[in-house]
Amino acid sequence: MRIAIAKGRLQNDSLAAFAAAGYDVPDEIDLRSRKLVFNRGGVEWIFVKDADVPVYVDNGAADAGIAGLDQILEHGCSAYQPVTFGFGRCRMMLIAAPGAPRLTKIATKYPRITREYVDTLQLRAEIVPLAGSVELAAVLRLTSHVVDLVETGETVRVHNLEIQDLVAEISPRLIVCKTSYRTTGERIRELISRMERRVELRSTESPEFGTAQPCPTPLGQRSRNG
Numbered sequence: 569m570r571i572a573i574a575k576g577r578l579q580n581d582s583l584a585a586f587a588a589a590g591y592d593v594p595d596e597i598d599l600r601s602r603k604l605v606f607n608r609g610g611v612e613w614i615f616v617k618d619a620d621v622p623v624y625v626d627n628g629a630a631d632a633g634i635a636g637l638d639q640i641l642e643h644g645c646s647a648y649q650p651v652t653f654g655f656g657r658c659r660m661m662l663i664a665a666p667g668a669p670r671l672t673k674i675a676t677k678y679p680r681i682t683r684e685y686v687d688t689l690q691l692r693a694e695i696v697p698l699a700g701s702v703e704l705a706a707v708l709r710l711t712s713h714v715v716d717l718v719e720t721g722e723t724v725r726v727h728n729l730e731i732q733d734l735v736a737e738i739s740p741r742l743i744v745c746k747t748s749y750r751t752t753g754e755r756i757r758e759l760i761s762r763m764e765r766r767v768e769l770r771s772t773e774s775p776e777f778g779t780a781q782p783c784p785t786p787l788g789q790r791s792r793n794g
């Protein structure tokens with residue numbers, strides 16, 4: 569079984585979730601090396617960029633992984649998403665440049681989600697795809713607005729930007745390749761139930777931790793409730 573871990577802000581919480589579910593995960597010494605693949609406890613752990621987790625899982629190059637709903641939606645990922653986690657939650661927001669100009673252009677790392685948002689609200693706006701540091705586009709008036717994630721709100725605050733609307737509630741999900749679910753059923757089902765049990769356990773400890781969803785849950789029924 570191959571599991572994809574997102575490097576970056578979800579990495580430590582994702583590994584902790586698998587460890588709490590009883591999996592032998594790569595340790596700190598492993599992670600300090602430049603290696604991207606580790607074999608532990610009969611699982612092959614691969615470390616990829618957060619945006620690539622849905623790509624690996626959807627195409628069967630990994631059997632499962634933990635990905636943010638932002639990346640799941642942006643990639644139109646059709647993998648099952650049986651478990652929602654409580655860590656790493658944030659909001660995707662429409663944010664305006666200082667002085668809140670009229671909406672004309674939106675910079676974003678999420679052109680697909682932004683297009684859907686703009687179309688749903690029947691707004692007229694050009695979408696400008698960027699790779700990162702998106703808020704700067706509004707600060708420098710490259711665009712009138714940005715659509716980006718807000719976690720603590722600090723980036724918005726220090727740049728004097730104005731949050732205008734909620735685009736989507738974002739939470740990390742366990743995603744499972746549909747083909748793997750059919751062909752390597754036993755181990756994948758065990759993985760799902762171990763992660764679900766862990767989430768249920770944490771839910772009773774802390775209502776913030778998140779809730780397990782029925783499995784398998786095909787994507788495509790986009791939820792704005794995270």
Ligand code: PRP
Nearest residue numbers: 700701702716717718719720721722723
């Ligand atoms: C993310 C996001 C915002 C920031 C929000 O960026 O795109 O810029 O964090 O966090 P805050 O509300 O806690 O300030 P990230 O650090 O992933 O870098 P990036 O913009 O280069 O993608």
